[in-house]
Amino acid sequence: MDDVFAHIDAHAEDYISLLQRFCHQPSIAAQGVGMQEMAQMVKAELASLGANPELVDTRGGFPVVYGTLAGASNRTLSFYNHYDVQPADPLDEWDSDPWAAEIRDGRIWARGVADNKGNTVARIAAIRACQAVRGELPLNVKFIVEGEEEIGSPHLYNFAEDHPEMCAADACIWEFGGRDIDGRPQIHLGLKGICYVELRAKGARHDWHSSVATSVPNPAWRLVWALSTLKDQNERVLIPGFYDNVEPPTDAELAVLERIPDTERERLDNLGIDGFLQGLSGVELAQRDYFQPTCTISGFLSGYTGQGSKTVLPGTAMAKLDMRLVANQNPHEIYRLLRQHLDEQGFADIETELLGPGFPARTRFDAPIAKVVAETYTELYGQEPVIYPTSAGSGPWYQICSQFGIDACTAGVGHGRSQAHAPNENIYIDDFILGIKHIVAIMDRFAAVQAE
Amino acid sequence: MDDVFAHIDAHAEDYISLLQRFCHQPSIAAQGVGMQEMAQMVKAELASLGANPELVDTRGGFPVVYGTLAGASNRTLSFYNHYDVQPADPLDEWDSDPWAAEIRDGRIWARGVADNKGNTVARIAAIRACQAVRGELPLNVKFIVEGEEEIGSPHLYNFAEDHPEMCAADACIWEFGGRDIDGRPQIHLGLKGICYVELRAKGARHDWHSSVATSVPNPAWRLVWALSTLKDQNERVLIPGFYDNVEPPTDAELAVLERIPDTERERLDNLGIDGFLQGLSGVELAQRDYFQPTCTISGFLSGYTGQGSKTVLPGTAMAKLDMRLVANQNPHEIYRLLRQHLDEQGFADIETELLGPGFPARTRFDAPIAKVVAETYTELYGQEPVIYPTSAGSGPWYQICSQFGIDACTAGVGHGRSQAHAPNENIYIDDFILGIKHIVAIMDRFAAVQAE
Numbered sequence: 043m044d045d046v047f048a049h050i051d052a053h054a055e056d057y058i059s060l061l062q063r064f065c066h067q068p069s070i071a072a073q074g075v076g077m078q079e080m081a082q083m084v085k086a087e088l089a090s091l092g093a094n095p096e097l098v099d100t101r102g103g104f105p106v107v108y109g110t111l112a113g114a115s116n117r118t119l120s121f122y123n124h125y126d127v128q129p130a131d132p133l134d135e136w137d138s139d140p141w142a143a144e145i146r147d148g149r150i151w152a153r154g155v156a157d158n159k160g161n162t163v164a165r166i167a168a169i170r171a172c173q174a175v176r177g178e179l180p181l182n183v184k185f186i187v188e189g190e191e192e193i194g195s196p197h198l199y200n201f202a203e204d205h206p207e208m209c210a211a212d213a214c215i216w217e218f219g220g221r222d223i224d225g226r227p228q229i230h231l232g233l234k235g236i237c238y239v240e241l242r243a244k245g246a247r248h249d250w251h252s253s254v255a256t257s258v259p260n261p262a263w264r265l266v267w268a269l270s271t272l273k274d275q276n277e278r279v280l281i282p283g284f285y286d287n288v289e290p291p292t293d294a295e296l297a298v299l300e301r302i303p304d305t306e307r308e309r310l311d312n313l314g315i316d317g318f319l320q321g322l323s324g325v326e327l328a329q330r331d332y333f334q335p336t337c338t339i340s341g342f343l344s345g346y347t348g349q350g351s352k353t354v355l356p357g358t359a360m361a362k363l364d365m366r367l368v369a370n371q372n373p374h375e376i377y378r379l380l381r382q383h384l385d386e387q388g389f390a391d392i393e394t395e396l397l398g399p400g401f402p403a404r405t406r407f408d409a410p411i412a413k414v415v416a417e418t419y420t421e422l423y424g425q426e427p428v429i430y431p432t433s434a435g436s437g438p439w440y441q442i443c444s445q446f447g448i449d450a451c452t453a454g455v456g457h458g459r460s461q462a463h464a465p466n467e468n469i470y471i472d473d474f475i476l477g478i479k480h481i482v483a484i485m486d487r488f489a490a491v492q493a494e
Numbered sequence: 495m496d497d498v499f500a501h502i503d504a505h506a507e508d509y510i511s512l513l514q515r516f517c518h519q520p521s522i523a524a525q526g527v528g529m530q531e532m533a534q535m536v537k538a539e540l541a542s543l544g545a546n547p548e549l550v551d552t553r554g555g556f557p558v559v560y561g562t563l564a565g566a567s568n569r570t571l572s573f574y575n576h577y578d579v580q581p582a583d584p585l586d587e588w589d590s591d592p593w594a595a596e597i598r599d600g601r602i603w604a605r606g607v608a609d610n611k612g613n614t615v616a617r618i619a620a621i622r623a624c625q626a627v628r629g630e631l632p633l634n635v636k637f638i639v640e641g642e643e644e645i646g647s648p649h650l651y652n653f654a655e656d657h658p659e660m661c662a663a664d665a666c667i668w669e670f671g672g673r674d675i676d677g678r679p680q681i682h683l684g685l686k687g688i689c690y691v692e693l694r695a696k697g698a699r700h701d702w703h704s705s706v707a708t709s710v711p712n713p714a715w716r717l718v719w720a721l722s723t724l725k726d727q728n729e730r731v732l733i734p735g736f737y738d739n740v741e742p743p744t745d746a747e748l749a750v751l752e753r754i755p756d757t758e759r760e761r762l763d764n765l766g767i768d769g770f771l772q773g774l775s776g777v778e779l780a781q782r783d784y785f786q787p788t789c790t791i792s793g794f795l796s797g798y799t800g801q802g803s804k805t806v807l808p809g810t811a812m813a814k815l816d817m818r819l820v821a822n823q824n825p826h827e828i829y830r831l832l833r834q835h836l837d838e839q840g841f842a843d844i845e846t847e848l849l850g851p852g853f854p855a856r857t858r859f860d861a862p863i864a865k866v867v868a869e870t871y872t873e874l875y876g877q878e879p880v881i882y883p884t885s886a887g888s889g890p891w892y893q894i895c896s897q898f899g900i901d902a903c904t905a906g907v908g909h910g911r912s913q914a915h916a917p918n919e920n921i922y923i924d925d926f927i928l929g930i931k932h933i934v935a936i937m938d939r940f941a942a943v944q945a946e
Binding site for chain 1 (some may be wrong): 523525580581583584587634644645668688690697699700702703704706708709710711712718719721725765766767770774783786788790791792793794795797799800802803804806807808810812814820840849850886888916917
């Protein structure tokens, strides 16, 4: 592998340039900005690898960029990535233009550089390096690069239903991964599900002079009252049936939690807060993080929100609710329970819309791909990775992998302060180059695994 | 008076032009936009009347434009007006540019044309017409034109404390007034007080990936929970002591309420709602409107509020609370009770800031100025005015008048669909011209009232 690694080091500038070019192109699925341009850019790169890429229709969503490459063994490894990114706002909290991909202090700073363009380019670069040095790949490779991950992959079910053969693989390397806040590599063996809902209340036909508030309904109050019935101050979700399918951790899972390093102080410092909710710490905190669902107000807008005072009665109010689900919660069922609860509590007037449901998913601890990723992490990074039973985040692991019995595992170029979804998103250049090598090592090692 | 009225008709175009010029100049106190320019414009007009205007410092706020004119009698009438306006947003709901002062369908459409530039210009025009035709005014006149009414007149107490002699008058014509939704003139003999508070909650140092919501405090939830302790779904304010100084209406006041015309259907149609809160109607509705305080969420902002989904845990949450007070509530006491309630309910972490407190105020039914305004309304408008014990709105009536024992009364050029504080604010040109004449009639009649 040393010859491939030397080639990667010699061509580092090319890979960095390609990543910057990817980051210069905004691709915000939530706002429909730059999506076609970005899909074409990914397609062109896959074409240059000889992957015969195509834009696969998803019946109403942004297309999946799909490509395949034949290799020396009959084993197949798929890479799941996404070409969309989060919106960049609040813009005034960025130290440099989120689309400039500025290099500063050994890092690249850009919206999407960690989530997920750094990993997409690392995987392309790994293939290119293998091809250049050896003329062939050790196994068959598939690229599944979707365009709606940041809005909850609403059309990826269609893709998987229409093209199960495109999903078929012996294992999958998931889109994200990398080091924790202390630089230790991490492996995640699952994802949380998500049920993301927009709630809307309406009052008068527009914002009105607030003097009429004596007798005119206020949609902001309606929404505050409705939300206050969803979760109590002890963080207990009050929607009847919400916890019914939540599975407590097994003894094996609890044992994994015990081995997760204590990064609480660093996390608190990074977040800028004094303590975790309800003073949680240790294994209790880890159980909450990895085995408990959430119910989060992600946004709330009503009335006048500028400087100073404006005495209005709002005409509308809107809230976004982000519920992260754990095995075996079903996002469609959770949405139904939410709607039923609102109706029963007298909030039938509040409109709800389900945006991007996602199922939770889990890969078993002893899956071959988990072993391969762990061993190669240890060899390349000089440290054993920390294994997490699930990521705290969400994604379409179920659609692309679990529903077909495909094991998946994370491996990537991020780090504990990559600021995914936040201002000043970044990755270290050294991690990016190491991540390219890691993909080469994973391909070599997984090609050698005996079929079960 | 006919000669003065004929002069007003002959010069209508001049007055309309002046009003348009006033409306072209944005003057948004909440945002500090155009305030100096507007104050100078008012000062220049008062100077052209010979009122020797000055910009009176208010110790930290926008200045009061103050001017005086001597007249034939020893009686003094003051005009309280304001040169600031509400912000114009939401801009996309305006049918024409809010600063263009477009004339369409017999109306002038502009931010501030009803509240309060139409009335300011009408009073200037009335003085100018009297001077032109008669060479003198029937009584002494004072202009008190402040710049912070729309943000709760936070520095007008300073003005009144520093310059009680400037406030001194035998009576005051209040800034607003006009016709109701059916074209009948209205008189208001008081104002509600206001306690406008901004609430702020903080969590992580900025918006974060929502996956951390398992264990990181969410300021949007904090604010929703805190707000939900302030008012129940039956519209009862839950802050202990909030209602302690609320006075029930007297029999005389209830009798006035009985004579208020039924405009419920029109109001509902105008608002675009099916019914009033809790199905209120008739005298019950009027009692709520004129004798009950409110607690209104005027604005709420947290996290991502754009299109689609963004999976964030907000770093901050902000709400604006607009509490309209009735006699004899004290805004400073109400703010203290709110703060105490939040602390007692476990929300000491939520910051509060009092923006522009205002005391409620009332003029007695038999005050001479009330009689003068009612008689002149009847004569000029051909209809007896409807008398309201108080406006549902707020303002510094207490600071400028009540605390000095000065009676005040409303008279103005607005109408029931003037859309003050809302998009498409407007007045009828005919009302504007009639309103100029009304001010002339009020001055003549009040000059003749015997001192009590």
